[in-house]
Amino acid sequence: MNDHAPRQLPPDTLAGAVARCATRLDEAGVAFGHGTDNPWDEAVQLVLGVLGLEDGPGIAERALADADWDTIAALLERRIGERCPLPYLLGEAHFAGLRFRCDRRALVPRSPLAELIESAYAPWYAGPPPRRLLDLCCGGGCLGIAAAVHAPGLSVVLADLDSDALALAAENVALQDVAGRVSLRRCDGFEGLAGERFDIILCNPPYVDQDDLASMPAEFTHEPAAGLGAGTDGLDLVRRLLPVAAEHLEGHGLLLLEVGNSWPALEACYPRFPFTWVELERGGHGVAAITARELRDHAAALAYNAGAATGQD
Structure with missing residues (x-):
């Protein structure tokens, strides 16, 4: 057991956060099918959903605060550990260009x-x-x-x-x-x-x-x-x-x-x-x-x- 392994530094941009999340989702073998069909798109939805942002020009290089990464990482671990669809964890889903409230009632x-x-x-x-x-x-x-x-x-x-x-x-x-x-x-x-x-x-x-x-x-x-x-x-x-x-x-x-x-x-x-x-x-x-x-x-x-x-x- 290596108690002295260096702690991985938080990503400093949204692009870095998405890449880190996509890798974790892929390694964990989660299943998709609730709005996305691959780890990268799911990671984009997770990061933007947590931060309340929409995709657009220049957003990938937006700076990411350590506290925001902590929130993203916590939700990522829930997604992996609970095997819960991401829209339920976010409380919303995007459909036909619109945002809908989303929970286990439907x-x-x-x-x-x-x-x-x-x-x-x-x-x-x-x-x-x-x-x-x-x-x-x-x-x-x-x-x-x-x-x-x-x-x-x-x-x-x-x-x-x-x-x-x-x-x-x-x-x-x-x-x-x-x-x-x-x-x-x-x-x-x-x-x-x-x-x-x-x-x-x-x-x-x-x-x-x-x-x-x-x-x-x-x-x-x-x-x-x-x-x-x-x-x-x-x-x-x-x-x-x-x-x-x-x-x-x-x-x-x-x-x-x-x-x-x-x-x-x-x-x-x-x-x-x-x-x-x-x-x-x-x-x-x-x-x-x-x-x-x-x-x-x-x-x-x-x-x-x-x-x-x-x-x-």
Whole structure:
């Protein structure tokens, strides 16, 4: 044991802090997937998040006080020791260019649907300028709130069964100052939305299958299990939603449904449905663009498969 090993000096710039953090994260073998996918980007998010700074020209060479490094180092050790997602430790997440409050009441915002929100749903939405949008299974509300911010004329409903998640969503509505156009609804799927139609429905439901859920890294165990797992094949909730989704879309409407790794299971469940899988420039997969017309034209097949999966005639 070497009691006389020289103490490593604190880094004196933000660039040095990021490099030191990235090395530690890499050596510790932490898992990513909550807004970043590599040690360097995670280190940037950690350092800037602790200091309350935004990335920009010249920031890398900004001087770093020893006290600030102590704070950064303490959070770094928590990230490694607790295997907790960084946004939970920071209390915030960045999504679609916006800052959201983030804690264990809801999943960390990370949906690839952000790319479609920012592109105004092109080329998938072909109707008139959308007036109403539903964020179904909204969690902390990042999708619907981002949609409202990016389209100032849009009215949005945030819907979720979990009252804790809705409480977080309400805080984010206030944070982004969109309360005049965004309302919250506690409901199980489409229940509680009878008679309501929307131009666009964004749906990021629980979709992780049994095998993936069992093998997820420790970081994901900090998130609400009900927001991730959805039965053996990950489609327990999706099978309930698809047969009735057309009832809640205008004739020109569009459903954007995210099912991640469960997309092969969804195709196997509905082999005659013409799923269109969106190619995403920023990464991600398992996002289907489904029109109201497709849902109506294939209603019989959707209803049959939903019944078959639950053992009904």
